[in-house]
Amino acid sequence: MNITELLITGYDGEKAVFAVNLSSNAATMVVGTEGTRGEVIVDSVSCQPTPAFSEVWKVLQHLPVAPVQM
Secondary structure (H helix, E strand, O other): OOEEEEEEEEEEOOEEEEEEEEOOOEEEEEEEEEOOOOOEEEEEEEEEEOOOOHHHHHHHHOOOOOOOOO
């Protein structure tokens, strides 16, 4: 199971880089940029095989899942 989180993991110049859908050996990376009205829009998306998030993934696997309240 992939863990879905939104983590600011760094910056590419002034563009925030987010890691989404972490797994033990890969992450989907989203780079955002500022639009003409100040809104954040997606500049690029890529899935990269990397062990860089393996320790974060292990920690997140053990967090309790709260039931969804409607």
